[in-house]
């Protein structure tokens with residue numbers, strides 16, 4: 001059996017971040033983050049701005065499905081700075097797909113994402129997760145370095161799987177994986 005039900009009620013604490021379950025009231029914040037330059041370029045494959053309505057619907061669907069979706073807050077100030085979420089890939093809730101972003105640029109490069117992702121992975125691997133995978137655009141150096149620092153290995157390359165509408169460019173997407181027994 002994998003991660004527990006009602007997972008979004010969990011409070012997860014790192015050394016410099018605090019994670020709490022997302023609610024519909026966070027839709028505007030998440031839409032703003034997704035429209036920020038780097039998140040839009042490195043984590044989304046679309047040519048249209050992200051709307052609040054789409055995020056409200058996405059949050060509602062995720063909560064109905066009991067999939068993990070957390071806001072990342074700076075521990076000291078409680079300011080929301082990003083999100084981390086997981087698609088559940090199997091009926092046992094033990095294989096997960098990780099997605100994440102820091103939406104506040106001034107918090108990047110200071111260890112906040114590492115701290116938050118390490119804390120949530122520790123919580124999930126300690127509570128039944130067997131495997132976490134992630135996808136990363138091959139030109140996303142910060143995203144790739146962060147995943148490798150967390151212990152992820154590259155398991156494959158999906159050639160020309162991504163597409164940029166604005167430049168009409170196809171790009172490769174890397175697939176990475178991390179098993180519970182490898183995590184520390």
Ligand SMILES: CC(C)(COP(=O)(O)OP(=O)(O)OC[C@H]1O[C@@H](n2cnc3c(N)ncnc32)[C@H](O)[C@@H]1OP(=O)(O)O)[C@@H](O)C(=O)NCCC(=O)NCCS
Nearest residue numbers: 039042101102108109110111112113114136142143145146
């Ligand atoms: C990827 C992202 C979450 C990293 O967050 P962060 O808080 O800046 O990362 P951290 O400060 O915890 O850094 C962790 C490691 O990532 C690497 N890293 C972070 N920013 C980097 C940058 N701009 N360039 C190169 N490497 C970088 C470093 O190796 C760092 O470890 P080190 O400090 O020990 O060298 C953030 O840049 C972001 O939100 N980007 C846009 C969205 C996105 O790319 N999402 C991921 C999709 S796979």
